[in-house]
Amino acid sequence: MKEGKKSGFGIIGLGRFGMALTKTLAEADAEVMVIDEDESKLRRVRNYVQDAFKLGKLTKEALEDTGIGECETVVVCIGERVDVSLLTTLNVINLGVPRVIAKADSIEHGIILERIGAEVVHPEMETATRLAAVLLESAALDMMNLNDDYVVSEIKVNNWLNGKSVRDLHLEKYALKMIALERGSSSTIVNFSQEDIVAGGDAIAVIGKFSDVDRFERKVMNRE
Template sequence: MKLTGKNKRTEETASYGVIGLGRFGSALALSLAEAGKEVIVVDSCESKVKELRQYTENAYVADELSMEVLEEIGIQNCDTVIVGIGEKIDTCILTTLHVVNLGVPRVIAKAISRDQGAVLEKIGAEVIYPERDMALRLAKRLLTGSILDNISLNNDVEIAELRLPDIYVGRSVLEMDLRRKAGLNIIALQHSGKTEIEVDPEYVFREDDILVVIGKKENIRKFEKDKDE
């Protein structure tokens, strides 16, 4: 078993744990940390963990996610833990079970199929389907506003669907630089009924694109206000 981290965690209490630092997990952990929340992050990839160590001291590289390892990290001290490793179904289910058994009050797990989600619910987790849920909501809700839908993660952070402002049509993701200019992270892009979760920095925005972003609520609202002015 290999476990490395900047600080060893024992009795100190954390509010959130994020296990799995893919695009979704990394953006979620970053947004929570920037909102002033204490966050534990865990992944098997050292480079992904290293990227988040400037935002949280509780960043750990673990090549296995046994109950013993998770307990050593201090996951049981979290109020909420998000398991964001939906693509690795067996690892996701077993890790979620460990977190539930450690007594974490709220466990949220990412799933990529209904069968996987059903198992996760059976063991006591709340289930989210980030990309699918956003696409379904877009299809069902024909709203005139720019904020099409949102998921509140806590009092400060939410995931929101935004209509692309006209001023960004013809510009690339890199040129838009939403992370630096607005404090928002793009986690998915929707166009012509399709949802892309791997957003190419060189992608040039087209009319009717829908952005799925994660960030502080105040930054989302400010982005909307600035767009309309």
């Protein structure tokens, strides 16, 4: 990690969520360091991350020695071991990391994480790809849960979407419905036509099942 200004991402825990998040961030050329106790998992990511450390005990001193305190954002992906998750999250916060996000496996777990100062992600509601998009400020801008299946999501218009008409977005292929066009930061258009052109700086608001929104966002991100 670079010295001086805090930068890059730290991932602690290479379970399915942590592994997917690591790969997605690395594929976007982000600076990533990872920590896990399993050497076989670390070998799987060493070719595309800046640093990979094997740690059995996640004490504040051990974490500090890795340099993870110099990261701008750290994601603690240890959800199933609540005691380890909470202590590790607290240790990272105490290292002065500006943004600490922690995986929670229950509502109660999430409440405690929030109380000690972490942002919380629930893997059953948010995929690692979506979290990476938020961290990279690429496709996903905001999401509002309507119920267990449906969400409203704002998606930033990137280079691949720029210049397309609403019709050419082919949202119906993803079982999505566009409900608004955010024109820059100045106006929201709800009476748009299929021929309206989306441009850089715009965002489209869509409604659909979470899995379908995520599938569309993956395509948008991969085509950037």
